[in-house]
Amino acid sequence: MATTRKKTTGKSKSPAGGVTADRELCLKMFRTMALQRAVEDRMVTMYRQGEMLGSVYTGHWHEAIAVGTAAAIRQGDFLCPLHRDVGAHLWRGMPPWQIMASFLGKATGPTGGRDGTLHYGRPDLNIYNPCSHVPDNVPVATGGAFAFKYRGEDGLALCYFGDGATGNGGYHEAMNIAAVMSLPCIFICENNQFAYSTPLRLTTHADFYKKAAGYGMPGVKVDGTDAVAVYEATAEAARRARAGEGPTLIECVTMRMHGHAEHDPASYVPREMLAEWAKRDPVELFAARLQKLGHATEAEIAAIRENVRQEALAARKKALGDPMPVATNIEEGVYAD
Amino acid sequence: MPTNKEQVAEEVTYLDAISQALAAEMERDESVFLMGEDVGQFGGAFKISKGFMERFGARRVVDTPIAENGFTGMAAGAAICGLRPVVEFQFADFISQAFDPIINVMARHHYRTGVPVPVTLRCPFGGRLRAGPTHSQSIESYFAHVPGLKIVAPATVEDAAGLLISSIRDNNPVLFLESKYLYRRLKVPAPLSLEPTPLGVAKVAREGTDVTLVSYSVGVQQGLEAAEVLAREGISVEVIDCRTLVPLDIDTIVKSVKKTSRAVVLHEAARRLGYGAEIASEIGEACFWFLDAPVTRIAALNTPIPTSPPLEDAVLPQTEEVIETLRKVARS
Numbered sequence: 322m323a324t325t326r327k328k329t330t331g332k333s334k335s336p337a338g339g340v341t342a343d344r345e346l347c348l349k350m351f352r353t354m355a356l357q358r359a360v361e362d363r364m365v366t367m368y369r370q371g372e373m374l375g376s377v378y379t380g381h382w383h384e385a386i387a388v389g390t391a392a393a394i395r396q397g398d399f400l401c402p403l404h405r406d407v408g409a410h411l412w413r414g415m416p417p418w419q420i421m422a423s424f425l426g427k428a429t430g431p432t433g434g435r436d437g438t439l440h441y442g443r444p445d446l447n448i449y450n451p452c453s454h455v456p457d458n459v460p461v462a463t464g465g466a467f468a469f470k471y472r473g474e475d476g477l478a479l480c481y482f483g484d485g486a487t488g489n490g491g492y493h494e495a496m497n498i499a500a501v502m503s504l505p506c507i508f509i510c511e512n513n514q515f516a517y518s519t520p521l522r523l524t525t526h527a528d529f530y531k532k533a534a535g536y537g538m539p540g541v542k543v544d545g546t547d548a549v550a551v552y553e554a555t556a557e558a559a560r561r562a563r564a565g566e567g568p569t570l571i572e573c574v575t576m577r578m579h580g581h582a583e584h585d586p587a588s589y590v591p592r593e594m595l596a597e598w599a600k601r602d603p604v605e606l607f608a609a610r611l612q613k614l615g616h617a618t619e620a621e622i623a624a625i626r627e628n629v630r631q632e633a634l635a636a637r638k639k640a641l642g643d644p645m646p647v648a649t650n651i652e653e654g655v656y657a658d
Numbered sequence: 659m660p661t662n663k664e665q666v667a668e669e670v671t672y673l674d675a676i677s678q679a680l681a682a683e684m685e686r687d688e689s690v691f692l693m694g695e696d697v698g699q700f701g702g703a704f705k706i707s708k709g710f711m712e713r714f715g716a717r718r719v720v721d722t723p724i725a726e727n728g729f730t731g732m733a734a735g736a737a738i739c740g741l742r743p744v745v746e747f748q749f750a751d752f753i754s755q756a757f758d759p760i761i762n763v764m765a766r767h768h769y770r771t772g773v774p775v776p777v778t779l780r781c782p783f784g785g786r787l788r789a790g791p792t793h794s795q796s797i798e799s800y801f802a803h804v805p806g807l808k809i810v811a812p813a814t815v816e817d818a819a820g821l822l823i824s825s826i827r828d829n830n831p832v833l834f835l836e837s838k839y840l841y842r843r844l845k846v847p848a849p850l851s852l853e854p855t856p857l858g859v860a861k862v863a864r865e866g867t868d869v870t871l872v873s874y875s876v877g878v879q880q881g882l883e884a885a886e887v888l889a890r891e892g893i894s895v896e897v898i899d900c901r902t903l904v905p906l907d908i909d910t911i912v913k914s915v916k917k918t919s920r921a922v923v924l925h926e927a928a929r930r931l932g933y934g935a936e937i938a939s940e941i942g943e944a945c946f947w948f949l950d951a952p953v954t955r956i957a958a959l960n961t962p963i964p965t966s967p968p969l970e971d972a973v974l975p976q977t978e979e980v981i982e983t984l985r986k987v988a989r990s
Contacts, residue, residue: 464735494728
């Protein structure tokens with residue numbers, strides 16, 4: 322069958338000397354991580370001010386995963402994110418105001434208010450819009466990977482899921498199918514210690530990355546607070562996928578620093594655990610690394626932080642001012658023409 | 659009975675029609691492919707895809723693990739990314755393991771995003787093969803409630819081909835319900851037309867004046883048999899073949915009932931909330947002032963479908979019951 326692999330659109334960089342050698346890439350990654358933090362902090366405030374339709378699901382301490390993965394693949398690859406992955410959306414070009422518009426049920430949200438809150442995506446940016454059910458985006462990602470392979474293209478699919486989602490049978494079926502069919506798919510396990518209130522010990526009896534061996538695919542474990550480590554693991558998985566070597570599971574270990582969503586005070590999380598993880602803020606860690614590498618000064622880092630804070634404020638203002646949808650065409654689009 | 663296509667080249671069965679239509683669509687459109695359990699090297703449990711592997715190769719005839727949830731979700735993703743998967747469920751009964759990707763991914767995706775999900779879900783369904791409670795089910799009602807899905811149930815050899823072609827070309831998820839019972843029992847002289855039959859257009863399978871029988875799939879064949887018997891008694895039965903349940907061509911049904919002023923709805927699914935309840939309700943709303951008798955349903959008992967012949971026959975509608983009910987309604 323087709324063995325020549327057509328190039329998909331977009332570039333992904335695998336700089337010589339690793340990602341840290343590329344100042345421009347590092348700064349863009351840092352800015353996107355900082356923007357995720359700023360946007361989510363602003364949305365938490367909006368939630369507390371009673372502006373949001375429902376709760377707000379944040380990705381504090383998931384920024385290195387969202388951005389590190391998205392930066393290591395191409396724009397033409399099929400991205401299947403979840404609610405902790407705002408940074409991946411931002412990396413692809415989703416404007417912050419549009420994410421807020423989704424949480425506000427606005428006409429300008431990615432679904433025009435037909436879906437909302439954390440369910441958004443942009444087909445034009447090759448971002449799948451997931452439904453509530455986890456891990457439904459995982460089998461869907463295998464389908465995207467299948468389509469690339471079917472057409473003889475060297476694109477790949479990348480999906481995210483939490484530790485909790487791995488308990489569902491659909492997850493195992495998708496992993497098994499991806500391995501059996503050698504699909505160009507990257508599975509990103511965001512191990513953030515809790516599935517809503519359920520701690521890891523009630524979710525799994527083995528390390529997630531080790532389970533990859535059971536499907537016959539490589540499984541790697543990385544520090545999910547380290548954007549460089551996440552990027553490099555993803556870049557290697559992408560290389561394998563594009564070379565026809567099949568799927569990879571990457572377990573990114575981090576902590577869910579907020580509740581499942583903002584309505585949840587997460588009283589079930591030991592305070593000392595939060596205190597320990599607070600020392601490992603991925604945004605801070607990357608900022609320090611950039612300074613150490615000589616890619617940015619403290620003043621430059623501060624300027625980026627202020628810049629993204631202003632962007633988040635402006636995003637709120639636009640999103641709040643945008644119109645609500647009108648129900649005149651509510652029955653249209655149930656079926657495609 | 660010969661099952662090999664070469665031996666019966668002068669005849670085309672309902673099963674052959676599905677096979678020929680599927681092959682023709684795969685020839686016509688490179689983005690169409692078949693996936694499911696045992697569909698490749700084995701040719702499928704019912705041999706719909708016999709010879710496909712040699713003809714189209716493993717890239718387009720995809721054997722999957724036993725993973726209905728996983729491979730149906732995969733089909734959704736492939737369709738979202740531009741392919742047109744045809745998924746074979748080995749038995750319609752197994753589709754329960756794929757409810758989630760069908761209902762929460764496929765059926766809602768276009769409404770939420772504007773991106774079409776063109777998937778054909780082929781489901782060999784129904785009873786009368788002594789296959790028991792988990793191999794004989796009629797699944798249409800589970801899905802008819804879900805906006806965003808289409809449901810197709812051919813009753814004839816010609817429609818098995820024409821409706822499958824339209825289903826594959828449709829830009830929505832379509833449940834294609836294939837009657838296992840009719841697979842090898844129904845045949846027409848070859849060659850078969852491979853032109854698409856539009857979805858959402860019912861057919862008057864037999865014209866009549868005294869009572870309208872509305873059905874789909876195997877029920878239409880039963881209705882035609884019953885109509886033949888009743889014609890000898892001077893009762894004229896009009897048989898309507900719905901062909902597609904979603905969208906339902908209610909206009910053709912209403913037109914017939916207004917003419918005959920009597921309606922019987924027949925299906926093999928269980929009576930309670932069977933699709934007949936929807937059809938009866940639509941008739942009641944549209945034809946109230948035209949009716950000379952209550953709209954009557956004939957359906958399976960509200961039990962699982964037993965295996966042993968005397969038990970299964972007691973649960974599923976039999977032609978004798980169809981004749982009696984039509985006679986009673988026609989004379990009321």
